Amino acid sequence: MKAEHENVLIIGSGIGGLSIAIILAGLGYEVTVLEKNRAPGGLLRSYTRDGIECAVGVHYLGSLDKGQVLRKFFDYLGVTDDIAVSRMGENGIIDRYLFDSPATHPAHFDMPPGFDAYEANLLQAFPAEAESIDRIVTDLRKSADVLHGLDILHAKGGDFSLLDQSLPYGEFLDELGCSPGLRSVLALASSWIGVPVSDCPGYYHNMALASYLSSSWRLKQSGTAMVDVLVNRLEKIGGRIICGAEIDKIEVDARVVKGLHLCSGEYLGGSMVVGAVHPGVVLQMLPDGAVKPSYHNRIRKLQNTHSVLSVHVRVDAKVHPEIPHNIFKVETDEKGNIPDLKYYQLRSSERDNYSLLSILTSGSDGLWLPWQESVSGRRGTEYGDMKKRHADNLIREAEGIFGPLSGLKVLDSYSPLTLRDWVNTPEGSAYGVLRSSSQTLATAMLNRTAVKGLYLAGQNVLAPGVIGTIMGSFSTVKLILGPREFQRQICL
Ligand SMILES: Cc1cc2nc3c(=O)[nH]c(=O)nc-3n(C[C@H](O)[C@H](O)[C@H](O)COP(=O)(O)OP(=O)(O)OC[C@H]3O[C@@H](n4cnc5c(N)ncnc54)[C@H](O)[C@@H]3O)c2cc1C
Structure with missing residues (x-):
């Protein structure tokens, strides 16, 4: 396959969209990433409260030693030296x-x-x-x-x-x-x-x-700093990224992809489209009849992982210095299964006198149904009260582990609905499609669609996490190039 002048449009700028964009741009494709949010990065991006960077979707990374999987990926993407860990x-x-x-x-x-x-x-x-x-x-x-x-x-x-x-x-x-x-x-x-x-x-x-x-x-800097490294790398090798560009529809003619319609009314033509978003989101973008009813049903019925509820609090750094490991408080049943758990990360922050305590737990997804038609920032006081109640409970429970939290200030808490609206993941699902044994067949080969030139990437195609998502990008590139060309052109 000849890459030059092949025009690829990528929907979504999470680690899935950015990594496949860098791989394809490196192979000579003309790559444009389109992101609905005002800033790139999806779940990877942190957000600032009170001068402190609050992480969303990256708390720690595995396998970055020489010869290990993520190190191989970062080396290939050309970002190892710039992501401080x-x-x-x-x-x-x-x-x-x-x-x-x-x-x-x-x-x-x-x-x-x-x-x-x-x-x-x-x-x-x-x-x-x-x-x-x-x-x-x-x-x-x-x-x-x-x-x-x-x-x-x-x-x-x-x-x-x-x-x-x-x-x-x-x-x-x-x-x-x-x-x-x-x-x-x-x-x-x-x-x-x-x-x-x-x-x-x-x-x-x-x-x-x-x-x-x-x-x-652990990342030494913020998630946003990691996003900046990836975006700089993409731009350096000729790719481009457009933010504030929400995709509405995928243009398909006779089962061949033609381009993208933005919600703004703009149209971009392309010979290849990669949807680095949930497959259900891609499905909604396709015209009726673009895919077979069997594919449609398979995607529509996919079960997703649950969402999360999180609170970030600022505490006095002298009393609560960084703890260099993660802490999980684990609820178990009599058989040893885990109905729920709480995750805690206490680390130094961008501000000298403060540490950041981040708490995560499963989202109790059903609780938020009354506000599911609402959008971020306009959910009303009852929603705010509910979020506050949950955050207070999580903080009280944390004090059972860390002692009274000195200098406590709640920086932010977010619910499954926040996550849903931030990255467009169904019901705020944290890790996308549920890779369970019961869904093994339904989740196989999710990066292949019946539309010529349309591929999927992101955490849903193979596995979630930074490693799983980048692995998914490489597996989609293998599909695009074919196995022989993949072996020839991609040296990992
Ligand atoms: C709370 C939490 C903690 C986690 N912790 C870790 C961790 O410690 N380590 C780890 O390795 N992994 C972790 N993960 C998992 C990891 O963050 C994800 O697997 C990974 O970031 C998913 O990347 P993605 O590109 O598939 O999706 P996303 O990051 O969701 O990117 C999708 C992008 O597409 C954009 N988009 C959606 N719809 C449209 C549209 N119509 N038009 C244009 N753009 C659109 C979204 O705005 C978003 O930017 C965590 C996840 C969560 C939720």
Whole structure:
């Protein structure tokens, strides 16, 4: 395929849209990214309150060591040297899990960096389950090799080296006869990406966990600074980005894509369109009859991950200095499943005397239904009161962990509706389509559409997270180029 003068229009400037834009621009395509918001970055972008940068969709990154998957991606995109990160786990802890079921669970479990250290911590917490732990960590090591070796991108046809890890992870743990405590410790990885362990494909769970065990990193600067690096890189190699450009419709003629209609009434012609947004959003942009009813139904019926509720508070840095690891407060049932969890990150901020405490939990999505027809900033006082009640409860619970929060000031809280309106994700879904075992077939090959020249990218095509989303961009480029050209042109 000849790239020169091929005009690609990309809908959405999250990490999905920006990464595929950089790859295609590097291959010689003429690339334009169209973003509905006034600023680029989607979930990656942080926002400023009181001079402090509040993160949305990137709290930590996995696998940035040399030879590891995200490092390979950043190197290819040409951004490694410009995205400043600090290594987590120097104190032996990346994540600390807190439990409140003393009969079945340890008071806390620390996820350290590295597979040996993880195995040692598991054995120390669950000495009677050595045989199961050996099997669990063997699978994790294998999935790390597959992840860093980029087997997903290089596999031919249906060849996938982790097929032996296809069983829902909960069933695998049942077969091993794991205790509720061990089950919860392991289940956290899939709960964090919105898939219940009982319905999470084993390889998906293992790759998510392995990506952080391999090495974990915090951004030294803000999410917005990371977006700036990506945008600068894109512009340097000839791509362009237009913000405030909401796409209304995709123009299709005889099942061939022709261009995009913006909500402003403007029209842009293009020989290729990549929708780096939820597939359901792309579907709404297509004219009737552009895709087969079977594809339409498949996308329409897709179940999505839940949303999140978050609060950012400013606290006195002297009393609450940065904690270099994440903290999860984990709710468990008697079997060791995780109905809910709270995530805490306490880190230094842009202002000398203050630290930023960020709290995240699942969105209790149904609660916000009364305001679902409203838009951000115009939801009324009852909505504000409801958000405040939830934020206050989250802060009170946090004080059970961090002690009374000195110098506390609430900077902001956001609900599933905020997320929905910010990035146009259905019902505010945090991680897009639910990659559950029950939906394995329905979520396969989501980047391919029946319209010639129309492709999908973003967190929905393969997996969420910065790694999963960039992997999705490469897999869409493989589809565009064909496997042979992909191997020839993309050197990862
Ligand atoms: C609360 C939260 C915490 C997270 N924490 C982490 C983490 O610590 N580490 C990690 O690796 N991952 C994390 N993730 C996941 C990660 O942020 C996402 O998987 C990833 O950012 C998704 O990128 P995307 O490009 O697919 O989507 P998005 O970032 O949602 O980008 C889509 C873009 O398309 C734009 N758009 C939508 N509709 C239109 C339209 N009609 N016209 C034009 N533009 C449009 C949107 O405005 C948006 O900018 C987190 C996610 C959430 C929600």
